[in-house]
Structures are given as structure tokens and as C-alpha cells.
Amino acid sequence: DERTRQQVPIPGPDGTRGPMPRWAEPLELVSQRPHGPAPVFAECTDDEAEAGWVAAQVRTLLDEGITAAEIAVLFRTNGQSQALEQALAAAGIGYQLRGGERFFSRREVRDGILQLRAAARSAQDVAGDQVPGRVRDVLASLGFTETAPQASGAVREKWESLNALVALSEELAAARGDQFTLTDLVAELDERAASQHAPTVQGVTLASLHSAKGLEWDAVFLVGLSEGLMPISFAQTQEDIDEERRLLYVGITRARLRLFLTWTLARGTGGRSTRKPSRFLEALDPEAGSRHGAQSRRRPSGAGGNGTGPRGNGRKRSQPALCRTCGALLETGAERKTGRCLDCPATYDEAMFEELKAWRLSTSQAASLPAFVVFTDATLVAIAEAAPKTPAELLRIPGVGRSKLEKYGQDVLELVNGATPA
CATH class of the missing domain: 3.40.50.300 (P-loop containing nucleotide triphosphate hydrolases)
Structure with a gap:
């Protein structure tokens, strides 16, 4: 203990004994940033x-x-x-895979630079804000489109690489003004390739x-x-x-x-x-x-x-979830959401279920989201079966968290209770 550490004699440099020195107090690490949101x-x-x-x-x-x-x-x-790529692509959110092949080593990037170099020889009059447009036209032959593809995997990765070249041309054209040419862009790309300075993929x-x-x-x-x-x-x-x-x-x-x-x-x-x-x-x-x-x-x-x-x-x-119709043990997530076996007769208003699906389709299209991101079919079935009257009742349904309650709760409750959603 502290008293022992102070009193036990230890040999000094000259052979004499003196009291053991006190240990330093433990360091206290203090964050320089305020507390953030809970995980x-x-x-x-x-x-x-x-x-x-x-x-x-x-x-x-x-x-x-x-x-x-x-x-x-x-x-x-x-x-x-794979599933994450597909979901982000369906939601129209750009992404980049880290840890893969280096940017300038990718085949589509090498092919793109070759195509741009060839185009630069016959496009001496293209300069300034015309350069990004010409880049889009050239890269279109390699598969570039104005909108991102819905596919995931290699198709999406290729588009993201070509889109990064377009974005770089826009950035340089804005920074260098009317004197910037397609030849200047190719020179910039060659210089970056030599030093592996890849443009940032915004995703x-x-x-x-x-x-x-x-x-x-x-x-x-x-x-x-x-x-x-x-x-x-x-x-x-x-x-x-x-x-x-x-x-x-x-x-x-x-x-x-x-x-x-x-x-x-x-x-x-x-x-x-x-x-x-x-x-x-x-x-x-x-x-x-x-x-x-x-x-x-x-x-x-x-x-x-x-x-x-x-x-x-x-x-x-x-506790084990049991089917509300036959009493059997529910095994899948979809069965537990609806509260019944998939092959048991439906206990919900099928017309209400179809109205919920129609609402979900229009809502997802308006937000450019896949329908399941709004609510899955199993959640809609659970809503149709429970017919919630209040936000608290709706929140108790599996698949309806607070964020979805805030976004869609009012529309769902109005629809379930016979009103037309705003």
C-alpha cells in the first residue's frame, strides 16, 4: 500500500538506504471534444x-x-x-469499395485515359467549361451514363471510376478557367497516375x-x-x-x-x-x-x-412466438412479424393490405427508395392485422422503429383508420 511504498528502504547510488519514492499519480485522459450521440x-x-x-x-x-x-x-x-452495394445503389447513394485495385490500375480508368488522349488530339478548340461535356461524351463509349446504374458489383465499380474522371474534369475546369483544355486534363491524369494521386470518389x-x-x-x-x-x-x-x-x-x-x-x-x-x-x-x-x-x-x-x-x-x-391461428412455433422472421404461419389463413383485411402496398409504392418512388426500405411486406401485413389506432400501438409492431414512425406514422395511421393520407 501507499504507506509501505513510502517506508521500505531501498539502496541508493552510494549504497545507503532511503525511503522508497512515491509512485506518480495515474494520468487522466480528458477528451478535447464534447460528448456525441449514443451509439x-x-x-x-x-x-x-x-x-x-x-x-x-x-x-x-x-x-x-x-x-x-x-x-x-x-x-x-x-x-x-454485395447486399450493401445493392441497397445503396437502389437508394441512389454513391459508394466506393476500399482495399481493392488501385484507381489508376483499373482497366476502365486506363482505357478512359487512352480515349481522352486520342480525343485531345482533335479537340484543340475545346476549353474551359466545355471540357467536362467532352469528357462525358468520350467516356460514354466505355459505359459512362449521367445517372448511376442500379446494378451492384463490377458494373457499379466501373461507373464510379468513370464518374470520378468526370468529376475531376469539372473540378479542374472550374479552378483553371477558360484556358484549361482537354490536353491539360490528360497531362494532369498522367501526372497523377505516376504518383498514384487518385481523385476522390464521392461516395x-x-x-x-x-x-x-x-x-x-x-x-x-x-x-x-x-x-x-x-x-x-x-x-x-x-x-x-x-x-x-x-x-x-x-x-x-x-x-x-x-x-x-x-x-x-x-x-x-x-x-x-x-x-x-x-x-x-x-x-x-x-x-x-x-x-x-x-x-x-x-x-x-x-x-x-x-x-x-x-x-x-x-x-x-x-419467449417463443406462437402462431395466433394454429398455435404452432413461429420459425422465420417473416412469421414472427405477422404473428402466424405463412400457410395459415390470413387474419387481416386484404383490401387494407393492398392499400398499404399502394401507399408504400408511391412513397418509395417519391423518395427514390426501394419499396422494402419504407416497410417490408411482413411489416405491412402486421400493420393490417393489428390495425393500430395510435402512434404507440404502431410503434409496437416489429419493423416500425421511431425513425419510421416519424417519417410514415401519420400517413399509415390515417390510412388504417379510413382517412386519406396527406
């Missing part, structure tokens, strides 16, 4: 629903003024990116946790935080598990302001809900092991009528 935890039924939820949250962040380049979605394995970053080390963004989504992915299934020894925990810590500390952590109950739509939240989440979100169908940590516990009960270790556990 958001979201459980989704499957990978597609998770990707759709992430795309919807990204759209909200963009509307709040956060730039796409300051948003990242991080995952454990590269194979997880959300999709990256693996490994490739995100050393980087930061204002908003970060950590997705797929289920057992088998985090920690990865082949991490068997304690040393491997500890390394996986450190990798999750890397992801958490990539966020400057906003942090979202998500996991899924099943891989594919309608699949069995066999996944469990990552064990690492227990220390971060005590409700992670019991939440079902949640859209954020602010959602009331027990939503959806499944009920909760005590457990020996102090955590809560959802």
Missing part, C-alpha cells in the same frame, strides 16, 4: 433487411448534411458487401475492418455483428478470439461522431433465425441478446408482443 444498436431479420436499414440511415445522415465521403460501412468479410466507403485501420469517418456502421462473423467462425483459440475483439475495437474507434452497430437473425429472407448477436456486444449493449426486430436501442423492450422473462445471468430472453 445505435439495430437487430434486423436478415442481411437484405440490414442493408436496407443501413441505406435508409445513410440517406438520413446525408439529409442532415454529413457528406458521403465522411460515412463508412465496415464489415468482417468482403463477401458481406460512402465500404470496407473490411482490416482495411479500415488508421482511418476515421464522422459516421460509421459496423454490420454483421453476429456469432460466426464477429468473432469469425474459424477463430477457435482464446488468442484468436482476443484478436477478433481487438478488430471490433478498431471498427468502433473509426467513428468520430456517430456509431451504428447492427446484426441479423438470418442470412436470407425467410430463412430460419439461427444467428445470435456477437458475444462482444454483451458489454456494449446489455439488451443485444434479447432484442428481436429492433430498429434502434431506443425502441421499447418487448416490442412485438413476444414478452420477456428473467434469466439466471440477469439477461432477458424472448
Whole structure:
């Protein structure tokens, strides 16, 4: 103890003994930034629903003024990116995959520069704000279009690369004025290629946790935080598990302001809900092991009528969900949302369900979103069956979080209760 450290004599430089010196007081680290928003935890039924939820949250962040380049979605394995690419593309949100081939090494970029070099020889009179237009025309032969393609994967990556060349031509033309020519652009591209100075792709970053080390963004989504992915299934020894925990810590500390952590109950739509939240989440979100169908940590516990009960270790556990028609155990996420087996007779107003689908279609089209991002079919069925009268009743339906209640709650309640949505 402190008294012992002060009184025990220790030999000095000259061989004499004196009192042991006091230990330095522990350092206290004080943040230079104010507290930010609390992390958001979201459980989704499957990978597609998770990707759709992430795309919807990204759209909200963009509307709040956060730039796409300051948003990242991080995952454990590269194979997880496909659903995210598709959801972002469907929502009209640009993205870039980090950790892939270098920009100027990509085939479409090399071909684009060759085409622009050839065009520059016969376009000496093209200068100033005419240059970006000529670049678009030249790159159109390689697949560039004014609007981003809905496809994901290689098609979208190619378009993003060509669009980055167009964006660079616009930036340089605006900065250098009427004297800037297509030849100047080609020279700039050659110089950048020599130094690997790639133009910034304005889009959300999709990256693996490994490739995100050393980087930061204002908003970060950590997705797929289920057992088998985090920690990865082949991490068997304690040393491997500890390394996986450190990798999750890397992801958490990539966020400057906003942090979202998500996991899924099943891989594919309608699949069995066999996944469990990552064990690492227990220390971060005590409700992670019991939440079902949640859209954020602010959602009331027990939503959806499944009920909760005590457990020996102090955590809560959802009771088995049973079909309201036949009493059988409900196995899939879609069945639990509707509260009945998929092959049991419908207990809802089918006309109301069709009206909800029509409303969802018009709403999604107006917002340029895929329909499932507004509400899935299973959620619409649950709404038609429950026929909620108040916002509180609507919020209790799985798939309706507070953000969706704020966006669509009034329209849905008016429609369910016989009024025409505004």
C-alpha cells in the first residue's frame, strides 16, 4: 500500500538506504471534444433487411448534411458487401469499395485515359467549361451514363471510376478557367497516375475492418455483428478470439461522431433465425441478446408482443412466438412479424393490405427508395392485422422503429383508420 511504498528502504547510488519514492499519480485522459450521440444498436431479420436499414440511415445522415465521403460501412468479410452495394445503389447513394485495385490500375480508368488522349488530339478548340461535356461524351463509349446504374458489383465499380474522371474534369475546369483544355486534363491524369494521386470518389466507403485501420469517418456502421462473423467462425483459440475483439475495437474507434452497430437473425429472407448477436456486444449493449426486430436501442423492450422473462445471468430472453391461428412455433422472421404461419389463413383485411402496398409504392418512388426500405411486406401485413389506432400501438409492431414512425406514422395511421393520407 501507499504507506509501505513510502517506508521500505531501498539502496541508493552510494549504497545507503532511503525511503522508497512515491509512485506518480495515474494520468487522466480528458477528451478535447464534447460528448456525441449514443451509439445505435439495430437487430434486423436478415442481411437484405440490414442493408436496407443501413441505406435508409445513410440517406438520413446525408439529409442532415454529413457528406458521403465522411460515412463508412465496415464489415468482417468482403463477401458481406454485395447486399450493401445493392441497397445503396437502389437508394441512389454513391459508394466506393476500399482495399481493392488501385484507381489508376483499373482497366476502365486506363482505357478512359487512352480515349481522352486520342480525343485531345482533335479537340484543340475545346476549353474551359466545355471540357467536362467532352469528357462525358468520350467516356460514354466505355459505359459512362449521367445517372448511376442500379446494378451492384463490377458494373457499379466501373461507373464510379468513370464518374470520378468526370468529376475531376469539372473540378479542374472550374479552378483553371477558360484556358484549361482537354490536353491539360490528360497531362494532369498522367501526372497523377505516376504518383498514384487518385481523385476522390464521392461516395460512402465500404470496407473490411482490416482495411479500415488508421482511418476515421464522422459516421460509421459496423454490420454483421453476429456469432460466426464477429468473432469469425474459424477463430477457435482464446488468442484468436482476443484478436477478433481487438478488430471490433478498431471498427468502433473509426467513428468520430456517430456509431451504428447492427446484426441479423438470418442470412436470407425467410430463412430460419439461427444467428445470435456477437458475444462482444454483451458489454456494449446489455439488451443485444434479447432484442428481436429492433430498429434502434431506443425502441421499447418487448416490442412485438413476444414478452420477456428473467434469466439466471440477469439477461432477458424472448419467449417463443406462437402462431395466433394454429398455435404452432413461429420459425422465420417473416412469421414472427405477422404473428402466424405463412400457410395459415390470413387474419387481416386484404383490401387494407393492398392499400398499404399502394401507399408504400408511391412513397418509395417519391423518395427514390426501394419499396422494402419504407416497410417490408411482413411489416405491412402486421400493420393490417393489428390495425393500430395510435402512434404507440404502431410503434409496437416489429419493423416500425421511431425513425419510421416519424417519417410514415401519420400517413399509415390515417390510412388504417379510413382517412386519406396527406
